[in-house]
Amino acid sequence: MLGERVLLGPGPSLLPPEVSAALSEPMVGHMDPDLFPVLEETVSLLRDVFQTENELTLPISGTGHAGMEAALLHMVKPGERLVVCSAGFFADRLAEIARRIGAEVIRVEAPWGKPVDPADLEKMLKAASGPGASCVAAVHVETSTGVLHPIRDLARVARAHGAMVLVDAVASLAGAETPVDNWEIDACYSGSQKCLSAPPGMAPISVNARTRGRFSPATYYLDLELLWKYWGSGHAYHHTVPVQFVYAMRAALRLVMDEGLAARFERHWRNTRALWAGLQAMGLELLVDEPHRSPTITTVRIPDGADDAKVRTRLLREYNIEIAGGLGPLRGKIWRIGLMGHSSQMRHVLTLLSALEAVLASEGVKAARGAAIAQTVASR
Ligand SMILES: Cc1ncc(COP(=O)(O)O)c(C=O)c1O
Structure with a gap:
């Protein structure tokens, strides 16, 4: 298994x-x-x-x-x-x-x-x-x-x-x-x-x-x-x-x-906004301008110095977390993070942010450390 x-x-x-x-x-x-x-x-x-x-x-x-x-x-x-x-x-x-x-x-x-x-x-x-x-x-x-x-x-x-x-x-x-x-x-x-x-x-x-x-x-x-x-x-x-x-x-x-549909949509927005806050507190840049962002999928630019496949593989192997890379012209440029249905939970947002922060730090990528969780929690 x-x-x-x-x-x-x-x-x-x-x-x-x-x-x-x-x-x-x-x-x-x-x-x-x-x-x-x-x-x-x-x-x-x-x-x-x-x-x-x-x-x-x-x-x-x-x-x-x-x-x-x-x-x-x-x-x-x-x-x-x-x-x-x-x-x-x-x-x-x-x-x-x-x-x-x-x-x-x-x-x-x-x-x-x-x-x-x-x-x-x-x-x-x-x-x-x-x-x-x-x-x-x-x-x-x-x-x-x-x-x-x-x-x-x-x-x-x-x-x-x-x-x-x-x-x-x-x-x-x-x-x-x-x-x-x-x-x-x-x-x-x-x-x-x-x-x-x-x-x-x-x-x-x-x-x-x-x-x-x-x-x-x-x-x-x-x-x-x-x-x-x-x-x-x-x-x-x-x-x-x-x-x-x-x-x-x-x-x-x-x-x-x-x-309830209204409560479910609200949950998706709340958790996704918390994820945005955490990613941005790490100094990462989101691909889409805020008014056009989806509450279900977030796309974040891969920071300079990070190896796309290596970071995703480490998240999967070391932390059991799956995120995806970009498709077509965005391949190698973005990561795609889904917070959909049962995956849209605050505990998963916090787990991902901590794991990503740890992986980026150990890969020597310059990203603000320790800020993401505080910012995410504050955004709730
Ligand atoms: C927007 C959109 N349309 C269609 C599809 C195709 O769905 P499936 O892979 O289940 O055939 C996907 C799959 O990711 C999708 O995201």
């Missing part, structure tokens, strides 16, 4: 004991009538977490990418125009999947570490020639940069131009406010392993009536109407759902709603 890790990377996050216990529920068949109430409760809890009345709300068997692919397959037909608000790795992934589907992909860009400006989306939608965009896609928390996108404003602009709105909430659902109905999001997907703190392997998705029935996508496994026939009241066989993951998802969702 591997030692217990403190998972403070951009996912997966730590599992609460109730979720670990749910993984050992007795095996039952996916068509067992006793499983059906579990499916129904899971769907109902998911609607609460997405803050939606959308009927078609369910967890896809598959990781966040399955949610991304399913959403795109139902939102854009081959030949239709998709605008991607592009400022990081996961927006690029959305654009690439859409390209493979045969969509005409147009990007509104911002440098990595900045959010896409709704005014730039507006300009682009106004200037675009030919048929309008059928859909605008955006990543709520861009995990590669730690930016929290202004989804409400981007969605407003998209709708004003007659486009539908697709949102990646993989690193935000249950960690940052994502009210699907209130923000008039047409399709929203997430992943089980981040702020929901369930194991990787399920992708919650919710689509509204406008999205449903537009056309029948060229997929069987990810056909949401077919999936709904299993998850909804019919419970007709579609594929063999991973039953233990369903139990784990239900347990995770129950915990989210027991805590």
